[in-house]
Amino acid sequence: MDKFVVNIIHRPEMVPEYSATVTGQGKEEDIGDKALLTESLDIFKTQQRLAHENGLKVTIQMTYASLFNDEAVELAKHDHEEYGDEIALSLLGLPCEEFREKYKTKDFCIWMFSMEDKKAIVNDVFEKFHDRFGFYPESTGSYYMDAELTNYIKEKYPTVKCAVATCWEEGPKAYHTCNNSWYTLFDGGPWAPWIPSKQNTHAPAANAAEDSGIVAIPHLSRDLIACYDGNGSNFGTHPQNVLRGMIYDTKTWEYPYLYNLIDQYRDLAKYNNGYSYNMMFVGPGWMNKMGRWEQPYELLYKSYSDGCKYYGDLKKEGKLIDMTMAEFADYYREKKGVNAGNYNEPECAPWRDILYGSDKQLFWYCDPYMRACVNMDQGGAIVDLRPYVAKLNWPVGIGTPHVQDASYPFLIQEKYRAGYFTHYAGAGTVRSAKLSYKGEEVDLCLCPTHSHFSEEVIDGKKTRILTLDPVEIKFNGVTVKLQTREYFEEGASNIKIERNILEISDPSAEITLDEYITACYGTTEYPEDMTGITLACEGEGGETINYEYRCRDAKLDGASAVSAVIPAIETKVSLTASDKALGYIEEGYAFSPMFKLGYKKTISDKEVFATWLNLEKAN
Amino acid sequence: MAQLGKGKLNYRCPSCFMRDLDIDMFYNKDTGIYSCIRCQYRGTEADVLEKNEMVRFRYLDRAKRFTKFDFD
Numbered sequence: 001m002d003k004f005v006v007n008i009i010h011r012p013e014m015v016p017e018y019s020a021t022v023t024g025q026g027k028e029e030d031i032g033d034k035a036l037l038t039e040s041l042d043i044f045k046t047q048q049r050l051a052h053e054n055g056l057k058v059t060i061q062m063t064y065a066s067l068f069n070d071e072a073v074e075l076a077k078h079d080h081e082e083y084g085d086e087i088a089l090s091l092l093g094l095p096c097e098e099f100r101e102k103y104k105t106k107d108f109c110i111w112m113f114s115m116e117d118k119k120a121i122v123n124d125v126f127e128k129f130h131d132r133f134g135f136y137p138e139s140t141g142s143y144y145m146d147a148e149l150t151n152y153i154k155e156k157y158p159t160v161k162c163a164v165a166t167c168w169e170e171g172p173k174a175y176h177t178c179n180n181s182w183y184t185l186f187d188g189g190p191w192a193p194w195i196p197s198k199q200n201t202h203a204p205a206a207n208a209a210e211d212s213g214i215v216a217i218p219h220l221s222r223d224l225i226a227c228y229d230g231n232g233s234n235f236g237t238h239p240q241n242v243l244r245g246m247i248y249d250t251k252t253w254e255y256p257y258l259y260n261l262i263d264q265y266r267d268l269a270k271y272n273n274g275y276s277y278n279m280m281f282v283g284p285g286w287m288n289k290m291g292r293w294e295q296p297y298e299l300l301y302k303s304y305s306d307g308c309k310y311y312g313d314l315k316k317e318g319k320l321i322d323m324t325m326a327e328f329a330d331y332y333r334e335k336k337g338v339n340a341g342n343y344n345e346p347e348c349a350p351w352r353d354i355l356y357g358s359d360k361q362l363f364w365y366c367d368p369y370m371r372a373c374v375n376m377d378q379g380g381a382i383v384d385l386r387p388y389v390a391k392l393n394w395p396v397g398i399g400t401p402h403v404q405d406a407s408y409p410f411l412i413q414e415k416y417r418a419g420y421f422t423h424y425a426g427a428g429t430v431r432s433a434k435l436s437y438k439g440e441e442v443d444l445c446l447c448p449t450h451s452h453f454s455e456e457v458i459d460g461k462k463t464r465i466l467t468l469d470p471v472e473i474k475f476n477g478v479t480v481k482l483q484t485r486e487y488f489e490e491g492a493s494n495i496k497i498e499r500n501i502l503e504i505s506d507p508s509a510e511i512t513l514d515e516y517i518t519a520c521y522g523t524t525e526y527p528e529d530m531t532g533i534t535l536a537c538e539g540e541g542g543e544t545i546n547y548e549y550r551c552r553d554a555k556l557d558g559a560s561a562v563s564a565v566i567p568a569i570e571t572k573v574s575l576t577a578s579d580k581a582l583g584y585i586e587e588g589y590a591f592s593p594m595f596k597l598g599y600k601k602t603i604s605d606k607e608v609f610a611t612w613l614n615l616e617k618a619n
Numbered sequence: 620m621a622q623l624g625k626g627k628l629n630y631r632c633p634s635c636f637m638r639d640l641d642i643d644m645f646y647n648k649d650t651g652i653y654s655c656i657r658c659q660y661r662g663t664e665a666d667v668l669e670k671n672e673m674v675r676f677r678y679l680d681r682a683k684r685f686t687k688f689d690f691d
Contacts, residue, residue, distance in 0.1 A: 177639050246675055260680075260685045293628070293631050293643075354680060450690035
């Protein structure tokens with residue numbers, strides 16, 4: 001039977017996020033405001049009650065501030081005894097009088113502190129937790145947990161086995177939504193639970209040596225189309241986020257979208273060996289008695305109550321299993337085969353639009369070597385690609401090269417680097433193909449379709465396959481019917497894309513297929529320095545180009561590979577082909593800071609031509 | 620004119636919301652006008668509510684319940 005697992009998490013946050021800017025607007029800051037403390041604890045109690053009334057188990061993530069509050073500690077102990085809730089420790093909610101006095105800073109995001117401070121804070125909060133409860137926690141978390149922080153925690157407090165470790169695609173888009181004042185810059189991670197590598201939190205471990213020792217869960221389960229395109233904080237399993245997105249009826253206060261979102265996650269069990277996952281984690285600031293933006297308290301309360309009821313009803317119907325975070329960590333390692341030594345089972349998520357009425361469909365894929373997004377609305381083009389194979393060491397926080405930017409770099413990101421469409425000149429990042437005939441050219445990005453998922457064993461290797469519905473390309477005088485299949489072989493660090501020429505109306509027509517990837521690297525919308533990148537047509541008589549923005553190109557008939565080495569992200573990306581074809585490389589220029597790799601081939605009726613996109617670590 | 624403050628509810632600017640920006644507006648209790656300090660939007664509560672209905676135009680499926688998520 002399929003298992004849909006939910007983690008419900010609450011935190012008694014004594015000074016909730018937003019309290020200063022919402023309830024405290026027009027007042028001098030008072031972090032020890034007693035009325036605020038009382039209200040915050042009341043919200044926590046309300047959240048606990050709503051979960052328990054619906055028969056749901058909770059992971060209580062104690063905040064540092066709450067460890068100084070006797071009532072919060074007693075509540076946690078009581079609910080642990082009464083309902084089996086897990087008492088865990090959050091690294092969110094640091095702000096309080098005691099913290100400010102001790103650390104002399106208003107910083108509050110654990111990943112942004114210096115390593116020295118991270119260690120001191122971890123020691124402080126874990127020991128304080130032990131003082132209050134007599135044991136060390138098994139679960140922890142923040143909005144982001146950098147690898148160095150996780151490694152330190154695991155070394156010092158080995159009881160920890162689960163952590164909230166990222167917010168999916170909460171990068172530049174969230175920053176922008178908050179008028180460039182919300183510094184959660186961590187795009188590029190998994191959307192569903194994973195085992196972080198010791199080298200980089202986003203990149204899943206490929207083996208036991210890389211295993212950080214924890215199971216990571218994302219903060220919320222997010223809409224894999226809406227969050228990629230828009231503000232991540234409007235489209236997740238956080239009922240008040242759905243209200244923030246104004247996705248409710250103002251007259252009836254109904255929000256079917258929230259239930260569609262949960263149900264689409266449930267549906268993902270079909271693609272992940274019968275397992276799917278949700279996480280709901282609402283901070284008390286979102287149930288503020290003063291209301292939150294347009295929503296009065298009554299609507300905030302109703303949405304959380306309804307969210308708990310929906311999960312609770314699914315549980316009663318036998319369609320959901322509620323677990324604490326620590327329970328989930330054990331379940332996950334067993335279910336994914338990690339206990340048997342397999343770290344390579346991917347996470348797969350075909351995802352359809354459930355909000356805008358577009359019928360668009362994406363496919364998200366994540367394993368220890370890459371995260372990729374295939375866009376069926378663009379003919380199966382790869383529109384986002386993160387080369388996890390590099391396991392890039394990327395320390396963050398004060399004293400590192402990346403104080404705030406914790407994103408895993410991309411090679412392709414269609415929203416930040418144009419994708420298929422560009423203005424006036426140049427190219428954007430995408431992996432696609434073009435067909436041309438007598439001067440006409442059609443890119444598959446303009447051939448919307450849908451796909452179907454299957455899992456097969458090919459040459460002894462488990463392979464996930466996307467089979468796209470055929471598309472017809474009409475040139476002046478000839479029509480080509482083409483079907484794309486994309487293969488994700490477990491542990492292979494590549495994506496095979498196969499074009500099946502089903503029919504050419506005039507079999508004598510000379511049609512050229514151009515398989516290409518246009519790429520760059522970065523973590524934001526802004527270009528990076530491309531010098532240092534080396535492009536190569538590999539094979540006898542091959543050429544290389546050292547990137548200097550000079551718009552050069554080279555080609556080689558029968559190239560064994562066309563490749564780019566990007567030292568800044570320690571990554572080599574290449575294309576290889578199933579048959580002899582003309583390999584080419586193109587350097588970009590200042591107005592188009594990209595590189596392009598490709599193969600061109602004349603195709604014939606019923607022909608099958610495949611290319612592989614390969615990712616390797618280069619250092 | 621006295622300084623601006625918060626209104627009954629903490630309305631965001633509907634014009635900025637349309638471009639994925641959450642910007643709290645401030646309220647003039649003498650005129651009953653909410654104004655955005657980032658863009659040029661100004662309006663009464665009634666106007667804000669009307670514009671908030673308008674911004675939902677892109678959520679065509681906001682009232683629909685889905686039972687099928689694949690295209691098989």
